[in-house]
Amino acid sequence: MSGFVSLAFEGPVARLTLERPDKLNALNREMIDALADAARAIEASREARVAILGGQGKAFCAGGDIAAWGGLPPLEMWRDWTRAGHRAFEALARLRVPLIVALTGHAFGGGLELAAVGDIRIAESGIRLGLPESGLGMAPGWSGTQRLVRRFGAAVVRRMALTGRMFTAEEGLALGLIDEVVAKGEALARATEMAGEIAKRGPVAVQVVKAMINAAEGEDRDAPIEGLAGALTAMTEDLAEGVDAFRNKRAPHFVGR
Secondary structure (H helix, E strand, C coil): CCCCEEEEEECCEEEEEECCHHHCCCECHHHHHHHHHHHHHHHHCCCCCEEEEEECCCEEECCECHHHHCCCCHHHHHHHHHHHHHHHHHHHHCCCCCEEEEECCEEECHHHHHHCCCCEEEEECCCEEECCHHHHCCCCCCCCCCHHHHHHCHHHHHHHHHHCCCEEHHHHHHHCCCCEEECCCCHHHHHHHHHHHHHCCCHHHHHHHHHHHHHHHCCCCHHHHHHHHHHHHHCCHHHHHHHHHHHCCCCCCCCCC
């Protein structure tokens, strides 16, 4: 993907990793674009049934690299940086396959917003979670006030975004930010184990269930509904009749099945 983001396919599992540990995996524009590229590659794979997102080093992701956005003029901040992050994060959140996030380290700001795109979050004991942006005089920019509220509730997001409160993995579990807490060093192994469990289930059923949950949550309402409608009509004799009639320039004879 890039020098700081890797994607590997291991049978039915797509493994996506942030690899900038010396900067706490802080995201620059290259990494954001690589995440979007990775989402497209996972979507294009017919073998992938589940994906895992993790980060190297002592942080999962410390958010957006201030060196990448700190000097941007206002319009560039909006047109380029914020919108690029939204495109990448939305692509990951709307993946056809389930995405498990392995939090082997802290997730702050954009890092927590990135973790929120996953369907399941597994965190190691000792990590911290938070939205510190207001302490820098800025607001969360990659759906911290939108997706996080939909998925975790307004009350917990207010506590993080308005006060700068940091939560531990165990507190995050109680608040619904985290789905499972494991011992230090075990998040990736547990994510891999869970990915194996998901990969054994009916892939079409799993993907349809994810799409319907996303729609119910308001993540991607239109595409799943119209996609299922398209799949249903594609199975009918009427569609085959309609296509044949069009190709042969005749009136179709529909039978309602």
